[in-house]
Amino acid sequence: MAKINPHYRKLSAGYLFPEISRRVAAFQKENPQAKIYRLGIGNTTEPLPPAVINGLKNGVERLASLKTYSGYGDEQGELALRESLAALYLKRGVTLRPGELFISDGAKPDSGNIQSIFGVDNLVAFQDPAYPVYVDSNVIAGRSDSYNSESCSYAGFVYMRCSEENGFIPEPPAEKADLIYLCSPNNPTGAVASHQQLKKFVDYARKYRAVIIFDAAYADFITDPALPRSIYEVDGAFECAIEINSFSKSAGFTGVRLGWAVVPQALSVEDSEPGELNRLWLRRQTTFFNGASNIAQRGGLAVLSPEGQVECKAVINLYMENARLIREGLQQIGLTIYGGVNAPYLWLKTPGSLTSWEFFDQLLSETQVVGTPGSGFGPAGEGYFRLSAFGHRADIEAAVAQIIAKLKI
Amino acid sequence: MAKINPHYRKLSAGYLFPEISRRVAAFQKENPQAKIYRLGIGNTTEPLPPAVINGLKNGVERLASLKTYSGYGDEQGELALRESLAALYLKRGVTLRPGELFISDGAKPDSGNIQSIFGVDNLVAFQDPAYPVYVDSNVIAGRSDSYNSESCSYAGFVYMRCSEENGFIPEPPAEKADLIYLCSPNNPTGAVASHQQLKKFVDYARKYRAVIIFDAAYADFITDPALPRSIYEVDGAFECAIEINSFSKSAGFTGVRLGWAVVPQALSVEDSEPGELNRLWLRRQTTFFNGASNIAQRGGLAVLSPEGQVECKAVINLYMENARLIREGLQQIGLTIYGGVNAPYLWLKTPGSLTSWEFFDQLLSETQVVGTPGSGFGPAGEGYFRLSAFGHRADIEAAVAQIIAKLKI
Numbered sequence: 001m002a003k004i005n006p007h008y009r010k011l012s013a014g015y016l017f018p019e020i021s022r023r024v025a026a027f028q029k030e031n032p033q034a035k036i037y038r039l040g041i042g043n044t045t046e047p048l049p050p051a052v053i054n055g056l057k058n059g060v061e062r063l064a065s066l067k068t069y070s071g072y073g074d075e076q077g078e079l080a081l082r083e084s085l086a087a088l089y090l091k092r093g094v095t096l097r098p099g100e101l102f103i104s105d106g107a108k109p110d111s112g113n114i115q116s117i118f119g120v121d122n123l124v125a126f127q128d129p130a131y132p133v134y135v136d137s138n139v140i141a142g143r144s145d146s147y148n149s150e151s152c153s154y155a156g157f158v159y160m161r162c163s164e165e166n167g168f169i170p171e172p173p174a175e176k177a178d179l180i181y182l183c184s185p186n187n188p189t190g191a192v193a194s195h196q197q198l199k200k201f202v203d204y205a206r207k208y209r210a211v212i213i214f215d216a217a218y219a220d221f222i223t224d225p226a227l228p229r230s231i232y233e234v235d236g237a238f239e240c241a242i243e244i245n246s247f248s249k250s251a252g253f254t255g256v257r258l259g260w261a262v263v264p265q266a267l268s269v270e271d272s273e274p275g276e277l278n279r280l281w282l283r284r285q286t287t288f289f290n291g292a293s294n295i296a297q298r299g300g301l302a303v304l305s306p307e308g309q310v311e312c313k314a315v316i317n318l319y320m321e322n323a324r325l326i327r328e329g330l331q332q333i334g335l336t337i338y339g340g341v342n343a344p345y346l347w348l349k350t351p352g353s354l355t356s357w358e359f360f361d362q363l364l365s366e367t368q369v370v371g372t373p374g375s376g377f378g379p380a381g382e383g384y385f386r387l388s389a390f391g392h393r394a395d396i397e398a399a400v401a402q403i404i405a406k407l408k409i
Numbered sequence: 410m411a412k413i414n415p416h417y418r419k420l421s422a423g424y425l426f427p428e429i430s431r432r433v434a435a436f437q438k439e440n441p442q443a444k445i446y447r448l449g450i451g452n453t454t455e456p457l458p459p460a461v462i463n464g465l466k467n468g469v470e471r472l473a474s475l476k477t478y479s480g481y482g483d484e485q486g487e488l489a490l491r492e493s494l495a496a497l498y499l500k501r502g503v504t505l506r507p508g509e510l511f512i513s514d515g516a517k518p519d520s521g522n523i524q525s526i527f528g529v530d531n532l533v534a535f536q537d538p539a540y541p542v543y544v545d546s547n548v549i550a551g552r553s554d555s556y557n558s559e560s561c562s563y564a565g566f567v568y569m570r571c572s573e574e575n576g577f578i579p580e581p582p583a584e585k586a587d588l589i590y591l592c593s594p595n596n597p598t599g600a601v602a603s604h605q606q607l608k609k610f611v612d613y614a615r616k617y618r619a620v621i622i623f624d625a626a627y628a629d630f631i632t633d634p635a636l637p638r639s640i641y642e643v644d645g646a647f648e649c650a651i652e653i654n655s656f657s658k659s660a661g662f663t664g665v666r667l668g669w670a671v672v673p674q675a676l677s678v679e680d681s682e683p684g685e686l687n688r689l690w691l692r693r694q695t696t697f698f699n700g701a702s703n704i705a706q707r708g709g710l711a712v713l714s715p716e717g718q719v720e721c722k723a724v725i726n727l728y729m730e731n732a733r734l735i736r737e738g739l740q741q742i743g744l745t746i747y748g749g750v751n752a753p754y755l756w757l758k759t760p761g762s763l764t765s766w767e768f769f770d771q772l773l774s775e776t777q778v779v780g781t782p783g784s785g786f787g788p789a790g791e792g793y794f795r796l797s798a799f800g801h802r803a804d805i806e807a808a809v810a811q812i813i814a815k816l817k818i
Contacts, residue, residue: 001618001679002587003528008689015695043480048472056469056704063665064462066801071452071663105514105666105702112697116549119412136696140525178411209410254480255703256472257514270410280417286424287545288521293514293702294664295465392475 007140010154012147016132016376017041020360027364037369037399039326039387042187042345044252046318046392048299049311052251055302059295070294075286077103077260078297084304085260094232096262100278102285103300105292106259107217107246112137113288114213114242114261117280118179118269125158125177127170129188129377129384131215134181152379161380162189168338168347169193172204179211180204182231185218188377188386189347190339192227198234205240209270211277212241217259220250220316222342238266242277249344249390251303251312258296319344322396323389329400330387334409344389347374351409359385367402416549419563421556425541425785426450429769436773446778446808448735448796451596451754453661455727455801457708458720461660464711468704479703484695486512486669487706493713494669503641505671509687511694512709514701515668516626516655521546522697523622523651523670526689527588527678534567534586536579538597538786538793540624543590561788570789571598577747577756578602581613588620589613591640594627597786597795598756599748601636607643614649618679620686621650626668629659629725631751647675651686658753658799660712660721667705728753731805732798738809743818753798756783760818768794776811 020040028036048056062068076082082098089096104110111133115124120142126134135157138144145155153159158177160170168191172180182201184193205212212231219229231237246259263281268274292300302308323340330337330348340346348371350359356373363369363385374384389396429449437445457465471477485491491507498505513519520542524533529551535543544566547553554564562568567586569579577600581589591610593602614621621640628638640646655668672690677683711717732749739746739757749755757780759768765782772778772794783793798805 001585002531002620003678003680004686004689005526005528006680008526008692011692041481045478045480047475047478050473053469053473056472057466060462060465060469060704063457063465063661064459066456069454069456069661071454071661072450073664106699108699109697117414117417119414122411133696140693140696176410211411252472252478252480255482255700257699257702269412271412271415277413280413283417283420284549287542287549288518290515290517290666291664293666293705295469295704296702 005140007142010139010144010146011136012149012152016372020370020372023360023364024370034368037367037395037402039391039396039399040370040372042249042388042390044249044254044390046252046315048252049308049315051305051307051311052299052302055305055308056256056295056299059298062298063295073291073294073297075289075291076282077101077292078294081297081300084301088304089230089232092229092233094230096232097265100262100264102261102263102281103292103297104259104261104289105257106248107215107244108133110244110259110261111213111215113284114244114281115141115143115179117277117284118211122178123158123175125160125173125175125180126378127182127186128159128161128379129374129381130181131183131187132377135378152375159378159380162191163380164349167191169197172201176208177210179213181213181215183215185221185343186339186345187218188345188372188374188381190341190343190345191347192222192342195226195228195234198228198231202231202234202236202240206236210240211267211269212237214241214243216243217246218249218343219245221320221344223320224342227342232262238264240267242267247300247303250316252315253296253299256296256299258292258300318393319389322391322393325396326387326389326400329404333404333407340389346387346389348385348387350383350385353383356382356385363403363407366408367406369399369403414549416551419548419553419555420545421558425781429779429781432769432773433779443777446776446804446811448800448805448808449779449781451658451797451799453658453663453799455661455724457661458717458724460714460716460720461708461711464714464717465665465704465708468707471707472704482700482703482706484698484700485691486510486701487703490706490709493710497713498639498641501638501642503639505641506674509671509673511670511672511690512701512706513668513670513694513698514666515657516624516653517542519653519668519670520622520624522693523653523690524550524552524588526686526693527620531587532567532584534569534582534584534589535787536591536595537568537570537788538783538790539590540592540596541786544787561784568787568789571600572789573758576600578606581610585617586619588622590622590624592624594630594752595748595754596627597754597781597783597790599750599752599754600756601631601751604637604643607637607640611640611643611645611649615645619649620676620678621646623650623652625652626655627658627752628654630729630753632729633751636751641671647673649676651676656709656712659725661724662705662708665705665708667701667709727802728798731800731802734805735796735798735809738813742813742816749798755796755798757794757796759792759794762792765791765794772812772816775817776815778808778812
């Protein structure tokens with residue numbers, strides 16, 4: 001008699017985005033004429049630039065010819081792509097070998113799967129609020145106890161509170177955590193950890209032989225040159241950190257699917273030698289994955305070409321100008337806004353003492369703008385609200401004008 | 410102090426394909442002039458046909474325009490693609506709703522990941538020999554005890570022996586297994602289960618509330634119209650079976666990456682209601698996966714178009730003619746060959762009483778043909794050898810001629 005994985009039943013029921021869809025649909029039903037402005041989901045909206053389109057087309061054309069057709073590639077990713085990524089890191093002063101880079105179909109799969117090379121008895125720490133995949137994947141793997149609907153948190157996990165007081169970058173936990181998820185630039189708060197703040201985590205991890213899982217998917221949105229774009233810019237990180245990154249947001253590949261993980265040879269934990277975690281991730285990928293699409297990988301090579309970098313940067317600048325318009329527009333009417341300077345997300349403090357969902361409902365009914373309730377990212381997100389800078393300029397301008405004209409605060 | 414997933418250390422050390430590469434490289438080093446003929450890996454070699462190339466190009470072009478650009482799609486896959494697949498099943502008399510189909514990046518990830526929606530205490534049964542991913546993914550998940558290098562098997566698993574006596578299709582196990590992996594047409598043996606043989610497994614699964622994980626990745630290679638191409642052609646299978654399939658071999662998408670899984674609404678196990686396993690797989694995919702590449706999905710739609718189906722069938726026929734050439738050529742010199750009629754794999758009985766690896770070495774040194782030792786697929790594969798029909802015609806002809814002329818038996 002087969003039995004299900006019981007940990008799935010621990011997952012807190014209300015999933016954020018379906019609930020948003022439900023409320024928007026209900027509003028639209030009662031107000032069929034209303035135009036809805038979406039600043040909710042972090043989904044790219046601008047077309048891919050010419051160099052990248054050419055790279056992808058080249059990827060397709062290679063499959064049409066007997067001479068260039070290829071089937072299964074290296075599960076770790078095309079060597080040329082890994083070498084190009086290594087060259088990119090080198091520009092930031094980070095030296096990686098191609099064998100330390102693993103091409104994947106995106107940062108979400110890597111963020112979800114990386115925990116599987118660690119035992120179930122590791123104590124896991126998360127930023128609070130955080131991207132839900134980190135928490136959910138560890139619940140499903142059995143590393144938590146049950147969900148407490150009053151505290152909106154899982155027993156058995158360590159929550160590192162991100163608040164106005166700490167600029168939304170927490171201190172390392174007081175407990176001896178084993179796995180620590182960090183995301184910088186942060187989704188959802190838009191906060192970016194400084195070199196010094198990351199150093200504290202690296203020191204902590206080395207002291208307690210913990211592993212940092214560093215999600216740098218928004219690194220290309222950093223405008224301040226002093227801020228680290230990779231955790232490996234911090235001394236000692238090779239020994240204690242795995243980094244995850246993606247072409248999704250920086251190159252518009254949300255639908256194309258391409259990302260990468262770095263598992264350094266120097267990384268080790270209590271019960272392993274340096275190199276073993278690198279080999280375990282390779283074994284994981286060769287067993288459960290068969291490589292990213294060869295077409296997407298050709299596109300990735302084009303993204304990393306000099307023309308591709310210039311063209312993709314122009315799209316990033318467009319999104320960052322959106323962020324500025326949202327930030328300055330909303331500040332104009334007295335709202336408190338964080339993020340949106342080195343990240344495509346803005347973190348709005350709800351006015352009055354509204355809960356995240358109360359503000360969601362008010363914003364929708366008064367201005368028809370849809371955002372994401374902060375409480376959906378963890379208990380410390382309560383009283384906050386995420387706005388995304390991904391969108392067409394005209395839509396962003398209309399949404400901001402709508403809020404300025406109609407929101408009653 | 411972080412600790413690794415200890416189950417990885419249980420995996421039997423020698424991985425099949427790296428060992429093949431090592432021996433071929435050693436031979437080539439000693440015989441630098443020798444031309445090597447590869448009939449080893451099941452990797453497609455023929456270019457994609459025009460309709461499919463156009464579909465993929467259309468997928469790329471859509472990303473170049475403001476009006477047609479799309480980012481994240483439905484994690485379950487584009488509705489149009491799921492509807493096209495449902496229409497394909499309907500032609501075989503199988504009625505599926507689009508919500509029962511889950512588009513993925515291939516049959517290998519689905520084969521590896523599907524076990525994760527079941528608890529670790531399920532007893533798992535495999536065909537022996539079998540595609541290594543089924544076994545390895547369950548070892549990593551912790552469902553086995555240690556590996557016994559004498560019996561070449563893991564304690565705690567049920568092995569269903571596939572032999573000449575049972576035509577390489579086993580009876581359901583004597584034990585009450587909870588999860589049963591079946592692959593038909595089979596990799597590596599090339600055997601195909603009849604309707605009656607599958608019915609026995611469906612009856613067993615319904616009796617013991619087990620779940621069959623049915624890998625149908627080679628279904629399009631079936632030439633005999635009487636043989637089932639989907640387990641859902643068997644009455645009762647909706648209540649007890651998950652089916653996995655792929656565009657890899659039937660449409661040359663090994664590098665493009667596209668597949669699908671069927672988790673019927675009617676499926677349930679001891680501790681779940683009908684529908685829950687479907688929802689668990691959706692939750693698994695929405696947490697650990699972000700959809701197959703939208704370019705690949707456009708290619709998939711083109712594969713399923715009338716022109717695509719005709720063109721892909723022509724490529725399949727080419728590979729099946731390769732299979733005929735190998736089979737008849739090798740039978741001509743007295744070798745015993747199974748498979749290769751309704752499957753792209755041939756299962757050769759090693760001559761004399763050679764082990765699989767002894768025959769590998771003999772074939773390589775005498776004829777320079779590389780195949781895959783059957784023992785790499787499980788203990789019952791010992792004494793057998795897999796040949797793959799994927800290859801350019803001229804290479805296949807040359808390899809067969811080489812064996813006929815030079816193999817000393």
